[in-house]
Amino acid sequence: MNTFHDAFLDVRRRIEEGEDPELVVPDLLRLAAAQDEIDMAESLYKDEADDE
Secondary structure (H helix, E strand, C coil): CCCHHHHHHHHHHHHHCCCCHHHHHHHHHHHHHHHHHHHHHHHHHHHHHHHC
């Protein structure tokens, strides 16, 4: 999966197919946290590159 949006669509599909939301949603929350960390790291790197 390339983006959080793709992960969200996958979780939604899994719930629609009958998977227990209590088991699927934590996967989405972990992915959201990971995406936030990636976004933060990218913004820090971008700021450092702009200073040079």
